[in-house]
Amino acid sequence: MVDERELETASPFSVGKPPARPDQEPGFAAWPWSPTDLTRPDPTTCKSEDTDAHAHGLVRVLGDDDLADGEWNPSLDDETLLEGLGWMLRLRIFDERMMKMQRTGKLSFYMRSFGEECIAIAQTMALETQDWIFPTYRQPGAQFVRGRSMISMINHCIGNIEDNVKGRQMPVHYTWKEGRFISVSSPVGTQFSQAVGVAMASAYKGLDEATITWIGDGASAEGDYHYAINFASTFKPPVILCVVNNQWAISTHANLATGGRNFAARGLPYGIPCLRVDGNDFLALYSATKWARERISAGLGPTHMEIYTYRAGAHSSSDDPSVYRHAEEFKFWPGGDPIERLKNHCIKKGIWSEDKHEKLAELLDEEVMAAYKEAVKFGDLANGPYPPASTIFTEVYEEVPWHIQEQREELGK
């Protein structure tokens, strides 16, 4: 019997391996990066080659001492800090409740943002309200920032008659045009190159709109990722291209997606400025996204970003990560927990306390429960009522063609 770990020399070709498997102590090297490492180049003059250090280092603001430091410190006011903390905590509590409901059959499936709450929230807060969000299933938090009602989100997840996508998509595959939050598609990767098109349309119309999109470390192997950086390089549209390197694509470690560790630097040979950002550092993400937005406002086009983070939870409710990674691996992640880090920062600043945090968590839990109770009044997946079966046949085309009309009549619902 040959184990993958014994094959380093025996294998005729290299097969990437994760740092640890379930029976091994997870070891992550201590981070060599500190908040004062990197300069913040002027976004309105910065060229791709000026970001070599930023692509190979790590943009951080919150240090290991939970204090903000360095040129990337966005110096946010207290209100903004607490707003970000609140959204992140709300998302975590929301996710926990939805996961419990999934276990009782009220949802068919669920995906948490656990450990990655910071990403969509900090980045959406740093953008303008007219900017387009082109998400994967791991950025639902952007909707909180844009003001989507929690009840409306739950209605979608439990597939009831108020689901705005009419029970057609799996849970967490949100669509919300009002918040400029584009429809999530299961084939991860497709959105990345499509976002370039969204941004080009904004440019074509002469509008001050940016588009932000994300792709996972795993899906970055898809052609879509490479189309996107090539087209962004060619047309220089107002797009922010973010690779969320959360280490794991279901069971496939990022080492297998790159053969190495760095995604950020992939944009350099395309002539796109590149940043590698601590994905669990609210301030760093906020600041890096603002920087990219300033470039867009100055008409300079795309930024490529690697968001360095860790998928703390399972890929989805269908996944059991303890089969392929150490059950406690997240505890060893040098980037810590994004909520804890911002909380500790706020406490150190004297604007927050453990007690306030606990009380907020209780309030949010009540809010989630109240929203959930309200949503199930419109039905849930276990008990119905569902959107009517007629919704199978509508909106396939602008108008229902005769052959689909015939099939609808055949079903008789």
Add this chain to the structure above:
Amino acid sequence: MTEMNMIQALNSAIDDRLSNDENVVVFGEDVGFFGGVFRVTDGLQKKHGAHRVFDAPLAEGGFAAMAFGMGINGLRPVMEIQFADYIFPAYDQIVNEMAKVRHRSGGEFTCPVTVRTPAGGGIRGGHHHSQSPEAQFTHTPGLKVVYCSTPRNAKGLLTSAVECNDPVIFFEPKRCYRGPFYGDPHNVPTWKGHPDAEVPEGHYSIPLEEANLVMEGNDCTVIAWGTMVHVCKQAIEDSGVSCDLLDLQTLVPWDRDAVVNSAKKTGRVVVVHEAPKTSGFGGEMVASIQERCFYHLEAPIERVTGWDTPFPHTTEWDYMPSPVRITEAIRRTQEV
């Protein structure tokens, strides 16, 4: 014989091929250490090594191209597309490359790749974990297209697919991985005790041109593949009509003699698939049967299929052909 579910039967077929043909390599998303999201390749990396069973980067087009390259250079790749819905980034490699290289190279190069992929609905998978895209491959000359339905034929057909010197698209009805499905989502048995869960150990193959006569009768021929074989069995029992039930197993090349002989015998035919109706493989069946059996037919041929719409999430039981719809179609053929 050992009792296996479909996952174990597929695993057994791959294990046998890995053990007995050093040119067989297995790859796809999560198939290595983890053993696949449906666990079909569970334990095979440990047994055969990480250079023979390994994870590929998440790029279906990329590893289909890699399979093509390995195939024309003497290996026998067995690649997994995690869900059939995700096969389309590989479509160019499969349709324009794998399917045509034998012909375009004057027979100098061949591409013995097996593309395994879970397909079909019934798991609340919505648009992108439920489709059954067999017709998108039956319409491509150069590909063999297989759709298993039980543990026994899963093993027999997969063995033949891997041994085949042509590229084979091998659909696995994920709804039936752990048990047959008779159309009632509230009553889902396992394979335990099912006669087709008795699977031979070691090498076991079923030719890629043979339909399986699941039920034998006189008054109607029901043709199906994948999950629908079991749904049709239920429908036939509900209808009270004496039917031949043909599990096509291999769609290209399909079993001409089995289909033609049965259609001529009963004079009445119902074709069932869960993929959409328009340009579905049912259309090919209907056209071929009328070409070959026209003067034997006693009633219009019926098709019961998924609707010409995307596959829904919450309302999937209104989408998938149900025993009720199939029973009605069988009865209509008797009324003429």
